[in-house]
Amino acid sequence: MIDLTANELLQRQSAGDVTAEAIASALLDRIQHLDPKIKAFLAVDDALLQAKTIDAKRKRGEPLGKLAGIPIALKDVICTKGKRATCGSKILHNFVPPYDAHVITKLKEADAILIGKTNCDEFAMGSSTENSAYQITRNPWDRERIPGGSSGGSAAAVAASMAPLALGTDTGGSIRQPASHCGVVGVKPSYGRVSRFGLIAYGSSLDQVGPFAHDVRDAALLLEVIAGHDPRDSTSVNTPVPNYTTTLNQPVKPLTIGVAKEFWSEGLDAEVEQSVRAALKVYEQLGATIKEISLPHTPYAVAVYYLVATAEASSNLARYDGVHFGHRAEKFHGLIDMVKKSRGEGFGAEVKRRIMLGTYALSSGYIDAYYLKALKVRRLIRQDFDHAFKECDVVIGPTSPTPAFKIGEKTADPLAMYLSDIYTISANLAGICGISVPCGFTKAGLPIGLQILAAPFAEEKLLRVARMHEKETEWHQRRPVL
Amino acid sequence: MSLSADEVRKVADLARLELADAELDPMARQLSAIIDYINQLQQVNTDGVEPLAHALDVHDVFRDDAPAPSLSEDAALANAPARKDNFYRVPPVFGD
Numbered sequence: 053m054i055d056l057t058a059n060e061l062l063q064r065q066s067a068g069d070v071t072a073e074a075i076a077s078a079l080l081d082r083i084q085h086l087d088p089k090i091k092a093f094l095a096v097d098d099a100l101l102q103a104k105t106i107d108a109k110r111k112r113g114e115p116l117g118k119l120a121g122i123p124i125a126l127k128d129v130i131c132t133k134g135k136r137a138t139c140g141s142k143i144l145h146n147f148v149p150p151y152d153a154h155v156i157t158k159l160k161e162a163d164a165i166l167i168g169k170t171n172c173d174e175f176a177m178g179s180s181t182e183n184s185a186y187q188i189t190r191n192p193w194d195r196e197r198i199p200g201g202s203s204g205g206s207a208a209a210v211a212a213s214m215a216p217l218a219l220g221t222d223t224g225g226s227i228r229q230p231a232s233h234c235g236v237v238g239v240k241p242s243y244g245r246v247s248r249f250g251l252i253a254y255g256s257s258l259d260q261v262g263p264f265a266h267d268v269r270d271a272a273l274l275l276e277v278i279a280g281h282d283p284r285d286s287t288s289v290n291t292p293v294p295n296y297t298t299t300l301n302q303p304v305k306p307l308t309i310g311v312a313k314e315f316w317s318e319g320l321d322a323e324v325e326q327s328v329r330a331a332l333k334v335y336e337q338l339g340a341t342i343k344e345i346s347l348p349h350t351p352y353a354v355a356v357y358y359l360v361a362t363a364e365a366s367s368n369l370a371r372y373d374g375v376h377f378g379h380r381a382e383k384f385h386g387l388i389d390m391v392k393k394s395r396g397e398g399f400g401a402e403v404k405r406r407i408m409l410g411t412y413a414l415s416s417g418y419i420d421a422y423y424l425k426a427l428k429v430r431r432l433i434r435q436d437f438d439h440a441f442k443e444c445d446v447v448i449g450p451t452s453p454t455p456a457f458k459i460g461e462k463t464a465d466p467l468a469m470y471l472s473d474i475y476t477i478s479a480n481l482a483g484i485c486g487i488s489v490p491c492g493f494t495k496a497g498l499p500i501g502l503q504i505l506a507a508p509f510a511e512e513k514l515l516r517v518a519r520m521h522e523k524e525t526e527w528h529q530r531r532p533v534l
Numbered sequence: 535m536s537l538s539a540d541e542v543r544k545v546a547d548l549a550r551l552e553l554a555d556a557e558l559d560p561m562a563r564q565l566s567a568i569i570d571y572i573n574q575l576q577q578v579n580t581d582g583v584e585p586l587a588h589a590l591d592v593h594d595v596f597r598d599d600a601p602a603p604s605l606s607e608d609a610a611l612a613n614a615p616a617r618k619d620n621f622y623r624v625p626p627v628f629g630d
Contacts, residue, residue: 147613150605150609150612150613151605243590244589244590257589287590287592289590289592349578352574352578355571356575358572370550375615376613376614377613377615378613384625388550389552391550392550392552395550395551396551396552399551405564405565408545408551408561408565409569411545411549412569415545415548425576425580428583428586429578430586431583431586432583434589466567467567467568470568483589508590
């Protein structure tokens with residue numbers, strides 16, 4: 053039961069073969085036995101109680117939501133009313149949100165089961181989940197390795213079959229990269245597709261909440277549920293959400309795939325390249341045209357991101373001042389000292405680094421050379437994609453230059469860690485949508501991810517293209533031995 | 535180094551972050567390395583290019599200025615580190 057997809061679990065419940073209570077019970081059992089070895093979860097919820105409510109609804113013949121009885125794990129940057137949200141930080145160790153995020157409201161309306169909050173890099177800042185103030189999550193495929201980040205807990209929870217679905221967030225690749233490292237599907241919706249109301253902010257022009265799942269069908273279903281306009285998020289777009297699940301199995305024909313020469317960069321692992329080229333062959337066999345393109349500003353994307361995201365973060369994290377919520381220092385002299393000490397004590401090293409960088413980039417005398425310059429190059433990055441999508445339906449390449457590295461391998465060099473996001477980061481800067489799907493394994497048994505990118509609000513096409521590869525391959529059916 | 539320990543202190547003050555003395559030099563080194571890397575952006579010709587702060591072409595999203603239910607005072611103050619009546623209690627803004 054634990055290995056079943058959400059769609060399979062929905063069918064079984066409809067057929068009367070299994071109850072929501074049985075599903076929740078099996079998964080809670082698995083979490084209890086397995087999570088001490090993986091450490092994906094920061095908190096586990098009262099799933100049985102929720103499940104019994106859904107079973108009772110079904111028994112009474114009441115209409116049920118699209119995710120009825122399906123347990124979903126939630127990255128701990130998402131506000132869940134009455135349940136702690138820590139963002140993986142000590143500064144919010146005692147924060148209990150008084151309201152639900154929009155995506156939580158949508159999940160509840162869909163009768164989903166909220167099974168727990170998952171571990172992440174502190175305030176979503178990181179690429180390995182090693183920056184969590186609480187625990188290090190392990191990659192279920194090799195527990196000496198990182199699950200990726202910042203949504204490592206959510207990716208690991210799905211990969212280890214502790215939940216069939218999860219929500220993560222993606223600001224520079226934080227859904228796609230852990231999906232790639234954990235051998236699951238992860239989607240970054242277009243900016244504005246999913247409401248950020250109740251998502252504790254990191255980079256407001258970059259953040260998006262998105263699904264983790266075992267396969268594209270499940271990811272499409274979860275995206276359909278959480279997407280859509282929300283008047284409480286003025287950056288959410290007021291356009292209808294297509295029925296992703298209905299059109300999913302229609303291949304895109306004709307299909308032109310852009311392959312950026314900048315994605316075959318130095319530092320790309322040979323086995324990753326091999327698997328990605330094999331995936332492109334699958335598309336060619338299905339009749340797709342592969343076209344070499346250029347995204348010339350790709351080499352500057354990491355630099356742009358670490359100015360834009362950190363500037364936005366320095367502003368967003370100014371609210372953690374010990375005044376309204378979160379950690380307040382015990383010893384201080386006056387208000388400003390209280391603020392400085394609360395923040396100094398509550399934030400981890402990476403968060404401090406990024407706040408400092410952002411503050412510097414915005415400061416008088418530097419703002420033109422750094423922040424504004426970065427925003428101009430950001431427009432050039434966006435234009436690269438605009439040109440690409442005029443000639444191609446999608447852009448395909450590796451999600452990550454390497455498979456999952458070992459825990460502790462990159463922590464001494466922040467810059468080396470930043471450079472591992474080289475393929476995912478541009479999509480956030482440009483606001484486009486992207487997905488990572490499993491496309492192979494290294495000889496050592498580590499998952500490899502294929503990244504597909506599409507134009508803003510082209511999720512329907514994106515998912516159909518992803519599904520084409522999934523129908524011809526079996527990578528998404530493999531599970532780690534645990 | 536692009537950033538001296540003294541500049542780090544100034545930026546930390548702006549960011550209202552207290553850094554321990556032992557944190558200053560590592561922070562200066564790490565930030566300098568990152569800034570050195572970021573400086574490559576100066577090579578990019580951005581003449582006539584407008585900044586892109588926001589991916590979407592959406593502007594001025596308004597709603598009616600009509601009051602509606604919001605958080606209760608108790609809910610809003612529930613996470614307060616210190617509370618007095620319906621206020622967040624903090625040290626005096628002026629002086630100690």
